[in-house]
Amino acid sequence: MGVILRWPLLATALVCAASVTVTGLVSGFSRAFMMGGPGVSTPPVLGHPLMSLAESVVFVAWIFVLTWKVPPRVAWVCVAALLLVSAHAQYFRLSYLYYRTDTVQMALLAGAVAAGAGVVLRMRDRSRAALAAAAEERARRDERLDMARELHDVVAHHVTGMLVQAQAALVVAEQDKDKACELLPGIVDGGTDALGAMRAMVRTLRDNGAATATGDLTSDLQQLVEKSGLPVRTSIELTEDVRPELGRSVLRLVQEALTNARKHAHDATNVEVDVRLTSAAVLLSVVDNGTTRPAHSGGFGLVGMRERVHELGGRFFAGATGEGWLVTAELPLEVRA
Structure with a gap:
């Protein structure tokens, strides 16, 4: 005893x-x-x-x-x-x-x-x-979910780009090897970006989860659109800075919406990205005119986006419009208790 x-x-x-x-x-x-x-x-x-x-x-x-x-x-x-x-x-x-x-x-x-x-x-x-x-278990679960969303939103975005370009290279390689070779630098750049994103995520985890938020949301969105490889038209109206954490969520939502469009809307000829600031919230929408999107992709992109928006106290919708696919979100400037 x-x-x-x-x-x-x-x-x-x-x-x-x-x-x-x-x-x-x-x-x-x-x-x-x-x-x-x-x-x-x-x-x-x-x-x-x-x-x-x-x-x-x-x-x-x-x-x-x-x-x-x-x-x-x-x-x-x-x-x-x-x-x-x-x-x-x-x-x-x-x-x-x-x-x-x-x-x-x-x-x-x-x-x-x-x-x-x-x-x-x-x-x-x-x-x-x-x-x-x-409460401790909930905190650990939320941390795991946040890590899963970051992994999906960041790394999957770059890997999807590499996959699309590699598939395109395979298609054209039999007819035009030179054109196929022209796609290789894009694949290398995608791999470099994916590796950089992974390293940034590891640094974030080592720094106790203090994730680096975007500092210039407009510039980050423009760069994201340019690297997407999609025919995108943008309308960004951000008259003032938003909270870095909120801006980071906006960037991730647009990134995931573009990734989904590139993966599933193969026949899309137009993608429109609209981000604007109101007195109480940030409104964003990403809509494409692709009609070949499968009913269920089996991924976690939409689930992650919905969870991210709900955690910020906002509203989220994703679904077919009859002429394509729409993703829209409303993120309040101040998180309600």
Whole structure:
């Protein structure tokens, strides 16, 4: 048995031994051990009511501490011993105010109240610990989801570009090798960008998740459109700077929408990107005229975008328009509590 379990038993044994000793000194050890015999004269100090009150306080307080802090198996053994010794003391000691049965009942009632209070506090502490553990688990889950979204949004964007260009190179290689070779630098650039994105993500994780947000959203969006390889028309109206974290989310949403268009809307001849700032939110939309998009791609792009928008307290929609595919989001400038 460990030290943590031994000290409550030792302390309880000490309290019980002291109480039995006082009972013997007050009423006679023969009576205290239920062997019969003449009584004794009560020592003035031990028989004083304040001493009895102090002893009762010790019993009640120790029962309270046991049921609150000590492991249940040990606690209830100690509490049972304390209640028996307390009832023994009240029964064999002479009282001029109450009958013996009354004092025994009052002692047991006080011990039961103390034990109940300790159990209540124990349950409260367990509830708080459970809530703290649940909150920690939610934080870890949110962190994993954020990492998954970043991995999908950043790396998948570049890898998709490489894949599209490699497929195009395979198609034209049989007829025009020179034209196929012209696509190789784009594949190399895509791989370089993907590697850079991975390194940036690793740096972010090593810096305790302090992800670098965009500093110039308009410029970042223009660069993103230029590298997309799609026939994109842009309309960006950002009259003032937005929070870096919000700008980063806008950039990731547009990036993922363009990635989806490049992967699934193979016949698209026009993609329109619209980003504008209002007094309360950033509004963005990405729409294409592709009609060959599959009903379900099996990826996590739309799920990640929806989660990102909802975390910011915004609204999100993605779906077919009859003439293509539309992704739109409204991101509030200030996150609502």
